Amino acid sequence: MRMKRWLASFLTVMLLALPLAGCAADPKPQAANSPAAANDGGSGKVVNIDFWGGWTGPDLNTMEGLVNKFNQEQSDIHVEFTSLQWTPLFTKFLTEMKGGNPPDVLVMHPFELGQFVEMGVLDSAPIPGVGMETGNYSSFAWGGTFYKGEQYAVPLDVHMHGLYYNKDLYNEAGITNPPLTGEELIAIAQKLTIDNKGKRADEEGFDENNIVQYGLGFSMNHHVFYQIYALLNQQGHNPFTEDMTAVELDEDKMANAIAFLQDLVFKYKVVPKGEKSPVDDFMGGKVAMFVDGPWQMPKLEESNIQWASSPYPKVFDNSAAWGAAEILTFPLKKNNDPDKAKAAVEFVKWLDSNSGEWAKSGQLPSSNVGMQTAQSMEGREAFINSLDSSVLLPSHPKAAQIFSSTAPSPILTAAQDAILNNKDPHEIAKQLKKDMDSLLQE
Amino acid sequence: MKSQGKVAALFLLPYLLVFLVFRFGPSVAGLFIGFMKWNIVGDAQFAGLANFKKLFNDPIFWVSFKNTLLFLLLTLPPLIVFSLLMAVLLNQKLRFRNAVRTISIIPYVLIPAVVGIIWNWLYDNNFGILNYYLKLIGLGPIEWLTSEKWALFSIALVTVWSYLGYNMILYLAGLQDISADLYEAAKIDGATGAQAFMRITLPMLKPITSMVITLTLVNTIQIFDQIFVMTNGGPGTATLTLVQYLYGTAFQNYNLGYGSVLGIATLVILIVFVQIQSRLLKLDD
Numbered sequence: 001m002r003m004k005r006w007l008a009s010f011l012t013v014m015l016l017a018l019p020l021a022g023c024a025a026d027p028k029p030q031a032a033n034s035p036a037a038a039n040d041g042g043s044g045k046v047v048n049i050d051f052w053g054g055w056t057g058p059d060l061n062t063m064e065g066l067v068n069k070f071n072q073e074q075s076d077i078h079v080e081f082t083s084l085q086w087t088p089l090f091t092k093f094l095t096e097m098k099g100g101n102p103p104d105v106l107v108m109h110p111f112e113l114g115q116f117v118e119m120g121v122l123d124s125a126p127i128p129g130v131g132m133e134t135g136n137y138s139s140f141a142w143g144g145t146f147y148k149g150e151q152y153a154v155p156l157d158v159h160m161h162g163l164y165y166n167k168d169l170y171n172e173a174g175i176t177n178p179p180l181t182g183e184e185l186i187a188i189a190q191k192l193t194i195d196n197k198g199k200r201a202d203e204e205g206f207d208e209n210n211i212v213q214y215g216l217g218f219s220m221n222h223h224v225f226y227q228i229y230a231l232l233n234q235q236g237h238n239p240f241t242e243d244m245t246a247v248e249l250d251e252d253k254m255a256n257a258i259a260f261l262q263d264l265v266f267k268y269k270v271v272p273k274g275e276k277s278p279v280d281d282f283m284g285g286k287v288a289m290f291v292d293g294p295w296q297m298p299k300l301e302e303s304n305i306q307w308a309s310s311p312y313p314k315v316f317d318n319s320a321a322w323g324a325a326e327i328l329t330f331p332l333k334k335n336n337d338p339d340k341a342k343a344a345v346e347f348v349k350w351l352d353s354n355s356g357e358w359a360k361s362g363q364l365p366s367s368n369v370g371m372q373t374a375q376s377m378e379g380r381e382a383f384i385n386s387l388d389s390s391v392l393l394p395s396h397p398k399a400a401q402i403f404s405s406t407a408p409s410p411i412l413t414a415a416q417d418a419i420l421n422n423k424d425p426h427e428i429a430k431q432l433k434k435d436m437d438s439l440l441q442e
Numbered sequence: 443m444k445s446q447g448k449v450a451a452l453f454l455l456p457y458l459l460v461f462l463v464f465r466f467g468p469s470v471a472g473l474f475i476g477f478m479k480w481n482i483v484g485d486a487q488f489a490g491l492a493n494f495k496k497l498f499n500d501p502i503f504w505v506s507f508k509n510t511l512l513f514l515l516l517t518l519p520p521l522i523v524f525s526l527l528m529a530v531l532l533n534q535k536l537r538f539r540n541a542v543r544t545i546s547i548i549p550y551v552l553i554p555a556v557v558g559i560i561w562n563w564l565y566d567n568n569f570g571i572l573n574y575y576l577k578l579i580g581l582g583p584i585e586w587l588t589s590e591k592w593a594l595f596s597i598a599l600v601t602v603w604s605y606l607g608y609n610m611i612l613y614l615a616g617l618q619d620i621s622a623d624l625y626e627a628a629k630i631d632g633a634t635g636a637q638a639f640m641r642i643t644l645p646m647l648k649p650i651t652s653m654v655i656t657l658t659l660v661n662t663i664q665i666f667d668q669i670f671v672m673t674n675g676g677p678g679t680a681t682l683t684l685v686q687y688l689y690g691t692a693f694q695n696y697n698l699g700y701g702s703v704l705g706i707a708t709l710v711i712l713i714v715f716v717q718i719q720s721r722l723l724k725l726d727d
Contacts, residue, residue, distance in 0.1 A: 091693045094482040119483050119696075210577075211568070220588065221674070274567035274588030286569055401695045407675025407682045408502045408690070416677040420588050 047343040048078045050103035052093065053326075054086035058298040059361035066357055070350050077343040093331070097121050102331035104344035107156065110144030110325050111403060114242055114395035117147045123332040124152045129345040130352065138387050141366030144325040147242065147395050153327035154348050155366030157358060159293045160323035160390040161226060162383045163313065167306040169213075169288040173200075178289075178308070182260060182315030189215025189270035192288035201270055208269045215270040217278035217287035222405040224261065224415035226322035227291065230312060231257030233320035233391045242394040245440055249433045255425035258418045260315055266422050274420060282307075294383045297362040301378070309379045311386035323390025325366065328352075401439050410435035469709070475702040482696055493703040503704065505679045506687040509594060510663055510711070513683060516598035517605075517662045522654060524602070525609030530643070532610070533617045543614070546607035554604070558671025561600045562587070565672075587673055590680040597668055597681055604668075605661060609654050616650035617643070648723055655719045663712050684708045 055063055060083050067081040082103070084092070090112070096102045108116065116122050132154060134142055141155035163185075165178050173192055179185040192215035193201035200206065201215065218227065232238065232253055239249045265271045275281065278290035283303045291312065300307050312321035328348050333341070351358075355365035356373030364374050364383055374380045393403055403411055414432040417423040476493055480486035497503055532543055549557065564572050565586035576582030586596040620643065628638045644651075666685045669675060675682040675690070684704060692701025 087694055091482075091696075094696065097483050119481060121483055214568070221676070272568040274585050276562055276566055276587075281569065284569070404690070404694060405674070406686075406690055406694065408505075408679050408687070412674075412676055413678050416588075420585075420677045421590065 045076075045339075046078050047076060047339045048080060049105065049340055049343045049347060051079050051081050051105045051347065052089060052103040053081070053083045053107040054089045055083045055361075056085055057295065059295060059363060062358060062361035066351065066354065069354070069357075070347060073350075077346060079347055094119075094121070097331060100334055102333065104330070104333075104340055105348055106329050106331050107326055108153075108329055110153075110327060111393040111395050111399040113144075113147045113152055113327070113329070114397045115400050116329070117150075117152055117395075118397040121332055122152050123330045124150055126330045126341060126345050126348075127151050127154070129342075130154050130349055132352070136368050137366050138368070138371065140323060140387055140390050140392070141325050144392055144395075145327050153329045154352055156326045156328050156351065156355065157361075157363035157365055157370075158323060158325045158387065158390070159295060159363055160383060160386055161223075161230065161291055161293060161312045161321045162386060163289055163291055163310045164282060164296065164300070164307055164379075165289040165310065166282065166285070167308055169285070173288075178310035179313050180310075181313055185216070185313045185315070186264070186268055186270070189264065189289065190268060191215065193268075193270045201268065211269070211272075213285070214272045214281075214287045215289060216264060217271060217275050217281050217290035219278055219292070220273075220275050220416065220419050222403075222409070222412050222415055223291075223322075224419045225403075225411035227261060228254065228257045228414070228418070229393065230320045230322045230391065231260060231315055234314060234316035234318050236318060238391065240394050240396070242396050244394075244396060247433050247436045247440070249429060251426055251429040251433070254429035254432070256316070258414075258425035258428055262418055262422055262425065265419055293362075294364055294380065295362040297379050298360070307379070309382040311382050311389075319386070319389040321386050321390050323387075323392055325392070326363065398439060402436050410439065469705075472702040472705050475698050476706055478699045478702075480698040482698060486699075489699055493699045496700060497703050497707060502679065502682070502687060503707070506682045506684050507707075507711075509679070509681065510665075510683045513594060513598055513601075513665060514659070514662050514715075516595060517601050518655070518658055520602045521605055521609055521658050521662075522651065525606050525654065526613050526647070526651075528606065528610040529613030529617055530639070533614060543611075546610055548607065549604045550606075550608040552604070554667030555671050557600060557604055558668050561596075561668075562672055565596055588677055590677055593673055593677060593680045597665075597672055600668055600672070601662065601665065605658065609658065612650055612654055612657075613647065616647045620646045652720065652723050655723075656716055659715045659719065660712060663708065663715070684711070 051067065053063060063083065064081060067079050071078055083089075090108075093102060093106060102121070113122075137155050138158065141158045144158075145151050145153040145155050163178060169192055170176070170178075173188075175188055175191060179188045187202070190202040191200055192213065193206075193211060194213040195207040196210040196212050197205075197207065201208075201211075218224070229240075232250075235250075235253045235256060237250050237253045239247050265273050272281070272287065275287075278287060278292060279296045279299060281287040282290045283300070283305055285305075311319070314320075328351065330341075330344060330348075352367060353369070355367050355370030358365050359370060359374035359377055359380070364380060364387075365371055371384060375384055393399065396402060401409075403409075405412065407413070410432050413435065414428050417428045417431070418425065475486065477489060477491070478486035479489040479492070528546065532539055532546075536542075552560075564570050567573060567583055567585050567588060570586070572586065573583040576584060585592055587593050624642050624646075625638055628642060633641065664685050665683055666689065669681050669683060669686055670689075673681045675686045685708060688701050688704040688708065691697050691704060
């Protein structure tokens with residue numbers, strides 16, 4: 001009787017519960033381009049290849065447009081494009097890899113490269129066939145395609161933190177130039193932080209409990225850590241390397257970086273605590289400046305806001321901003337079909353030479369030619385100018401864990417302890433080192 | 443009679459096949475994967491009890507376990523009590539009864555991602571409507587989703603809002619199955635409304651209550667989507683629940699072995715709770 005009751009509970013739960021081994025969120029992939037529509041009247045044999053990326057915002061439309069253009073321009077290769085969120089994308093990639101049917105071209109970020117190379121799922125052999133030359137790319141983008149000295153990818157685009165500002169609000173406050181240093185950032189943000197009686201944050205009688213407009217906004221998630229990373233580099237310290245087995249962290253420098261950001265929120269009150277969506281607050285006129293990446297530009301271009309951008313301010317000794325990139329890789333195929341392999345290289349070459357179009361997505365093309373197109377577009381220049389001082393996170397094999405953007409993640413804990421919980425900066429630095437070392441030693 | 447059984451089996455067959463292939467099969471596989479070290483791509487290596495041992499020494503597992511239990515405590519009682527009260531109220535002959543019933547179910551039919559986005563706006567610390575009204579009456583602002591103290595409670599509130607209407611419909615169906623004769627007889631015997639509720643309504647609704655509790659247990663212990671959209675497990679680990687942790691372990695860090703053990707732990711916890719509720723309600727009586 002007792003066994004029966006437990007069995008009944010087991011079956012009830014099994015009927016209702018998610019399967020143990022399959023609860024990954026699996027958003028419907030965005031697939032585009034049916035072969036029939038794309039290829040009529042070609043040379044005969046059409047080689048179909050799969051191209052996967054993780055775009056879900058306005059950049060998805062731009063990439064779909066590029067793939068459609070490629071499919072229409074020629075009739076020998078047909079690209080089937082699939083895009084879904086990065087995490088399920090990589091789970092799907094590994095599952096398909098196990099099943100022997102990975103995509104022919106896969107997009108990822110440089111910091112993920114080491115992990116996938118160590119898993120043995122990426123092929124460096126097709127890279128020479130693309131015919132890239134170092135001088136045609138920004139060194140920042142080029143560096144992100146290597147792991148342990150070997151090139152595994154073709155650079156597609158780069159992005160980094162910059163500062164967006166509302167030109168109308170600048171004019172109202174009599175501000176003529178965006179901040180270049182930490183002091184200037186604080187001073188300008190104070191001028192732009194206003195209470196419900198019109199008092200500014202640097203004025204006597206300012207009511208910090210009734211702020212209607214903040215001077216500055218930024219995402220209070222893992223991007224806080226990216227700012228800390230930039231501020232560490234501004235002090236000439238980068239504790240993260242692709243072969244680290246422990247983090248050699250200068251706790252004082254980390255504490256300096258954290259303290260600067262904490263002061264913006266808790267001392268000067270120029271940043272809304274717990275901010276969720278700076279771009280929306282900016283477009284709603286609730287924050288006058290915000291720190292974010294170039295991917296926000298298509299959204300801003302559609303708004304009525306008069307905006308401009310400037311490089312991430314130099315708070316310490318050197319200029320540095322967090323940067324990242326998107327790179328095109330070739331998954332390793334067990335049953336290599338030479339036609340598909342050739343077609344994949346052809347498609348990547350085409351994307352590389354047409355990367356100027358990709359600038360419409362807000363991302364900055366990695367190639368110099370593509371970058372020139374971006375340069376002529378509004379708002380891009382500030383980001384392009386900070387290219388040389390942008391810093392990538394290393395492609396450590398455990399980067400996905402160490403630099404994960406979701407809990408439980410050392411960087412998210414550090415970021416939120418700093419900016420939401422206002423914890424002691426030295427304690428946060430110690431905890432970050434401890435959490436990262438523990439993951440590295442697993 | 444026998445042919446009736448065959449017909450029933452035939453009707454059940456499509457679901458059972460899907461269940462076996464997509465739920466039971468992977469779950470049983472999960473039990474085996476729990477003994478492996480496996481990153482999806484390479485060959486799985488036998489790891490003995492290492493993943494199970496890790497579970498007991500993993501502070502993050504205990505944090506996620508504690509968060510899950512707390513979340514259950516915050517959601518289960520209101521989801522039972524309020525849905526029952528709503529059902530009793532909407533079982534009366536009231537004006538706009540059908541409209542209210544329909545409106546009540548709307549939060550349940552909204553997809554969790556939409557619910558998460560809507561509530562993210564409502565909960566915004568600085569510009570959200572909830573804090574706006576709290577400020578007007580001299581309270582707040584409350585850091586709904588960004589303080590470790592409030593975040594889990596805030597998500598629990600959204601979950602209650604989402605599921606209340608669904609539970610209410612289940613109770614309503616149960617209430618409509620209770621014969622009016624029973625209430626009439628009670629009235630003749632001089633029973634008050636409260637007595638009729640305690641002696642007739644509640645006992646007659648026991649099977650429905652059991653089902654509502656079971657469904658709520660399963661839904662809340664496996665809470666994922668709303669947390670994923672609203673806090674991603676943060677701030678810190680304040681809203682990290684078991685399934686959230688399982689997802690990160692198995693599908694972000696590709697540690698399928700330990701992810702499976704977390705799945706097994708979730709299953710065991712669910713079974714224990716379903717057992718407890720069936721014993722408390724003494725369904726065999």
